[in-house]
Amino acid sequence: MADYRAPLVDMRFVREEVFQAEQEWQAMPATVDFNAELADAVLEEAARLAEAELFPLNPRGDAEGCVMSGGAVTTPGGFRQAFVEMARGGWCGLGGNPAYGGQGLPKLLTQAFDELLYASNTGFALYLALNNGAGLLLDAYADDAVKSRYLPRLYAGDWLGTMCLTEPHCGTDLGLIRTRAVPNDNGRYAVTGSKIWITGGEHDLTENIVHLVLAKLPDAPSGAKGISLFLVPKRRVLDDGSLGEPNGVICGGLEHKMGIKGSATCVMHFEGAEGILIGEPHQGLAAMFTMMNYERLSIGIQGLGLGDVAYQSAIAFARERRQSRAPGAAAEPDQAADPILVHPDVRRMALNARAWNEGGRLFAAFVARELDRAKYHPDDQVRGEAGDLVALLTPVAKAFLTDRGFATTVEAQQVYGGSGYCVEWGAEQFVRDARIAMIYEGTNGIQAMDLIGRKLTRNQGAYVERLAERVRADLDDDDIDTPELRPFREALESELTRLERVSDAVIEAARANAAAPGAAAHDYLHLLGYAVYTWMWWKASRAAQRGLAQQGPSGDDFYRAKLIVGHHFLTRQLPHVEALERQIAAGPSGLMALDASYF
Template identity: 45%
Template structure:
């Protein structure tokens, strides 16, 4: 198994040097406690917990998996005890409202912790990860009574949460869900239906599980306009807010799946379970998006974690594994062969993983900062602008980082050659665990439709313009810097082409709506590479400035500059293929009759 080490220097670079987190926190309401010393202490302790407690359980979770019985689900050895340490450490409450027991720190700081936890042990990290979304949903849409009962327990970590959306007959098309909610005389509702693919839906790590459930009220409108949202606890709370009688919600089975074996993916049966409406009637999907947007950023972290873990594992192996001689002469003349890190193709794979992981981290932390501003910005204008940028970047972060992260995980395995295919090295587990990221919280195709259809075309390109304007201003500011020209010139070109391609796709879509679906995934991938280019140009600028000022970490900043150069020369050109493909037209996909797909 790769020995996970939290990339603390990389985290510090993105937070402090690229995104200026100290200034960012100073500009937020109620973030006074996020001082540099406090932030550093939290990250150091989070790294220790992730490396020493969670990482050793990653292989255990994969081998043992979860065990189902009629009495419930048992998690792998050590998972429950690790969760108790997590709760005792106060981690669940870090960014929650102090009025309900939280510490009130910015959510972006929790994202850093989530990265380390998720990279060390993604399966384990999903248990508290789902609780963050449930917490945010109750915090945003719940009544004061609901907050006192459920929010306090979710924040303390005594109870965990889930979101229950998907049903056997519908995947992401929630407009056709069938779960029902019948009103009870006491103001509660009787919830009936079956939900599938419910991560952390049943387990033995906490005393209660709070399910956030979508269902239809009687006589509700058809489609997505007739969906309401409900709180349905595993155990009904008593009058004093403690665990009471068992509710009529059970885990019918757990899925046998490709990866993330340590997390229970459940079929949940609601047989007249008692629940309470959260938010307005028939507005459940709107409220659920609070949960889903948090979860989408969380899923992006899985792509980052897969890239980082694959890189760490394959880098260590490439330095030690001897095979063949360098084409330019022996680099290890005293040994039987040279370490494989000297071979150009191995370096291509390592640099691809490194470039994806470091830009993925920058993008995720950037989106987390926008979420901070939406929640705690000091002016309406600040909050509005951050919300616009967050909405634009979220589908890119979720879909592109998981796609690129999966590529990186595969490259990590490939560096090992045949050994990568063998379980004991842990690289094939990383590939299996990473694969779900492109499906969670809306597939890549759905995220692409959201980006191109809703976020870009539906706003007449305004959300794109808001971002490309930032890129333009960055390029203009550094146009005279000759050392940056190798990054600024191609970035300017792709920024302009991005707008031109958008207009061409939009014009085609006016005549045929299928053009949006036909172009969308290529458009999203193009957008992801463009955003990464902007971030790598910024990282190169920071590195050059640090070296110009004089630094004791010359090697670190020089590596940043060389990785940026690799990205621009080797990975950014992929946009050319995506540009051609997105303009190829819907007819290349739609003209073949359905029956002609048959054998």
Template identity: 55%
Template structure:
């Protein structure tokens, strides 16, 4: 099983040279007080140690052992409980949490780097922490002061965990169909009754309490999604002094047996008149839950990115060592029986594709993190609003494109290994299994594409889109910018296609649904083109790192613009073909 090493050099390059993160933090008062370049670097170093040294060694054993369930009790694999205690003691659960309740308050630009390390090292372990961080975000944004003070400090400390309880057996994407019910009590609490499925970390043995955020309907609630409320339901009730009281009537009915992420407990959770407390307003729970869901969607996108990085690291090492045949132009490893397979053009195609897409994705994650920081901390209202609109636009792109291309990179890595990639010893088959779920949960990628095109572009009249494309085109106009012309052309293609879709959707009700997946893919390639142009510019003008590092960046950028970005031409053609061929086949003919 190959070691995982956090790509610290690349992360530092992005933060310091491409995005000038320390300068941004210095001008945002809330961040200037707590972070600078030296603190960020120290956090990255420690994060690399804990992910590479503590969590990565548990990845394969955790997959092989998996979680177990007996009479409502879930046991995580050997080593997970001790590792989680060390992890929590280091304050990692609350890395970007509210300092007013014990979080570290670190910027999202730094947090996305840490999350990539987590998922690259151990996907299953990462999920326990990710759900807690998302639950804290929703509580902090929408709960009463009393609930915040009671629940957030022990959650940020890692003593308590969080879960997100949305899905029911009959209600996945269409949450308006949920049947879980809530009944108000005289003491201000609610009785929650119902069953939820696919609940990540719904039960585990890592923490002394689990705080479930549960969607349910009140007796007189409006039909559909407008009648959903959000409730905080602890596994164990909490006394007024903060100590743990009686066990709530919440139980784990079973766990799922899955293709991957086997060390992550995916539970059926039953609520039998369980005591809970309202978060936010009655019948407005979906909006409150989306605070958590949008966090989780970016986090799960980064799962694709982390797995892609792990795949690239292992397949790159293998390609340098595996001897097979001679290079097309003659022997390279003179004196050996064959050349390493990295000399072969097709292997280089696979490795360069993985490298270009993973490094472009890492830059895009940093960019989205930058917008999240501005939306939260900027003092100028217009800057804050603009960043918020970009976050809404780009979140579905990040979730879906990171995970689609993350699976592609894991499969390419498996292909580099050949037959050895299909067996357990090399770890590639686990990466393929673990990353596959990321395209499905937190809203399938088809739903992300519908959200992007239907709501964020067409439904928004293209306003948010133009914020992004105008920024790209302004950047592309700089003199002597590498790939400026190619970047401007790609952005203009995205704008023209978006305008065409907005016009045609007036006459074709099926156009958005039939085009949205290809549209999101095209959008993703254009976004990565923007990132690679920024990377190439930084590599051409900076001298902080080695010449070899910068040369590799420039060569990879050239590969992206010549071999990957042209994919948008076929996607454009596919979209403009319209919806009619999708609908001509009668359902009986399938």
């Protein structure tokens, strides 16, 4: 059976000992009321909810899935009751604007909550993830009347939001969308068209669903510059805030999926549905990206959460499963065989999974902190620098975290041997649920193209220079020099040099060959991911060493284990960058040489 315990000690270590969250929050007026004690209280209660309520529902959600009948969708047994409890507890508006009933928690804290949700029940978590993004977008772009009417209901969990982009004939190239919005006499719009793969498009969790829909006005320019954004509720919302008649929003079917079966993924038809323009005409894609950038970190955390629950479950199995003897001598001679955790190859898989999880938790927290700085910091320069780092690292957060998360679920499944292929152990569900995270919210290939195109070559490496400045400033402030930490510092210095060298080479290659960026994109994203993880592990190693020296709150065993896991990253995972550099240097010729007719 699967096993999950919220990693609260590691979360607190990352938040307080690595990133000094309380000090960060005190520097920003919007977050000055938050401290370590409050953060602990929030996450302890969230852990209770995740472990006791959501995690037991996870296998049922996978087995039952969502069911559609007569145009209505029913979520798996127990989902509605769990959602009602969450809504009552205020969990739907954690990061929401306090002016409209949200709790205003910083992203550094809410991203940890997201991890608990994804780890315990990914299918359930996705309803809240889309709602959080919808609330964020409306708070940024809607007028006061729309905010007052919709945000309190979204934050309270009375209604849930969605994001409607993709159409049957187009995915990434949204400039091809056919959904149309025609002005009505009342200042609103009649929205007509079809969308696919809509998470939470129809369900029984709430009495209304608020769709954020990309569509084109009659006078729209061609391509992506002609896209506008509309709020289209499932049921019309009257002037007094009560619900009126159905709004021409029809669920055309449920997708039959490999995983995340507890999440209702719908085909949605808008048949002259009344919509409200959000933001300026023809500027909808820019507004939607406000939501999508936060969603991309959230989906990265999906990979992290699933990697952690897969690891924990595999370790519980490895402690109990007995086979053969430990190298050299029996670990438990009074037993017929030793637990498989004594074997070096099982240790390899377990440490791979653990190092990716702990490195990912550091990276997700770092990106969340930079999002907070970019939004709340009173210093314009700090906000600008943080915004640059967020722009650079958002595609990495989505793609690298989900690539590593999926790899971790597969590694953990392997620990079980044949049992991992059988449903009752839960490992195969984690693999299936993690796979989608590499695809939606922009495939990982698209993330790589965004990174190398918009974030590297377009500005000639300016964002990478900003990252290098931050890393070197950290290195210059280093006041701890011990033999245990020296390998981490040396690795960071080496990987920073490699990143700058490869970045310059890619920029130069792009000038000579239009195919060069695309050929390098996947490998470059991973190379940058390894470099940033090296930075994160250096930070964590310093915090662990400081904890050992000062008898820190996490305990000596925790700190020693952190250093050992960090060394595993340096010695067993980081060497992959050498192959990535060679692959990037190979250029596009090998990829483009074979004529299309030969495929």
